[in-house]
Amino acid sequence: MATPTLEKADEAGAPEPGFADSPYITVTFRIRRFNPEVSEEASWQDFQLEIDPKERVLDALHKIKWELDGSLTFRRSCAHGICGSDAMRINGRNRLACKTLIKDINPEKPITVEAIKGLTVMKDLVVDMEPFFQAYRDVMPFLITTGNEPTRERRQSAEDRERFDDTTKCILCAACTSSCPVFWNDGQYFGPAAIVNAHRFIFDSRDEGGEQRLEILNDKDGVWRCRTTFNCSEACPRGIEVTKAIQEVKRALITRRF
Ligand code: SF4
Numbered sequence: 402m403a404t405p406t407l408e409k410a411d412e413a414g415a416p417e418p419g420f421a422d423s424p425y426i427t428v429t430f431r432i433r434r435f436n437p438e439v440s441e442e443a444s445w446q447d448f449q450l451e452i453d454p455k456e457r458v459l460d461a462l463h464k465i466k467w468e469l470d471g472s473l474t475f476r477r478s479c480a481h482g483i484c485g486s487d488a489m490r491i492n493g494r495n496r497l498a499c500k501t502l503i504k505d506i507n508p509e510k511p512i513t514v515e516a517i518k519g520l521t522v523m524k525d526l527v528v529d530m531e532p533f534f535q536a537y538r539d540v541m542p543f544l545i546t547t548g549n550e551p552t553r554e555r556r557q558s559a560e561d562r563e564r565f566d567d568t569t570k571c572i573l574c575a576a577c578t579s580s581c582p583v584f585w586n587d588g589q590y591f592g593p594a595a596i597v598n599a600h601r602f603i604f605d606s607r608d609e610g611g612e613q614r615l616e617i618l619n620d621k622d623g624v625w626r627c628r629t630t631f632n633c634s635e636a637c638p639r640g641i642e643v644t645k646a647i648q649e650v651k652r653a654l655i656t657r658r659f
């Protein structure tokens with residue numbers, strides 16, 4: 402298949418290609434395509450763009466979709482690292498396309514973009530996130546309390562808030578879970594993201610559902626499946642210490658102190 406090419410930069414005021422100060426370079430994006438209505442097999446397709454390397458991979462995907470091939474399918478919403486919808490494997494590593502600058506991932510070589518692993522690919526870069534969100538729902542990611550509704554806010558010290566500060570940052574992008582070899586081999590494992598979100602409530606001094614959540618994660622598909630490979634911590638675009646959170650949940654299960 403001929404490589405679709407986009408030669409002209411389209412932003413207003415962009416220098417002409419070839420001009421000495423032009424920031425534009427030619428970059429090849431090698432994208433894993435899959436359309437079950439056309440073929441049962443996935444295949445790689447190259448697209449060449451003239452693009453400013455200070456732009457993001459998400460900008461490149463937009464250019465390809467809007468100007469070269471409207472059938473390219475991917476998720477994105479906020480475009481600013483908040484919604485978690487555009488996690489994908491870029492040059493073999495899970496990243497958010499909206500937070501990945503082209504200049505930072507060696508644009509002299511083809512940049513590979515493919516769907517995250519361990520979840521069923523529905524089309525191109527879009528996977529079925531339902532098993533991921535089911536695991537998230539299973540750990541009851543909400544405050545559980547007993548007794549009468551309080552007449553004032555539930556107070557918490559700064560020290561108690563600090564205990565789960567890191568795990569509040571999760572944006573449910575699935576970069577951690579889909580980088581975990583245990584999850585690749587057995588999609589029944591809850592996965593790092595669900596454990597991170599259980600941690601966020603187990604260690605919240607206002608919550609009273611910690612024992613329930615720990616029992617859920619004590620399951621054969623729970624926290625003991627973790628092999629401490631650190632893939633999850635490396636993949637997390639929010640810098641959450643995912644492996645540490647999993648270790649803390651394991652420790653809480655043994656000591657019943659949290
Ligand atoms: S822990 Fe990090 S990588 Fe995992 S879902 Fe949350 S934000 Fe994404």
Ligand code: FES
Binds near residue numbers: 478482484485497
């Ligand atoms: S598009 Fe929302 S996090 Fe990237």
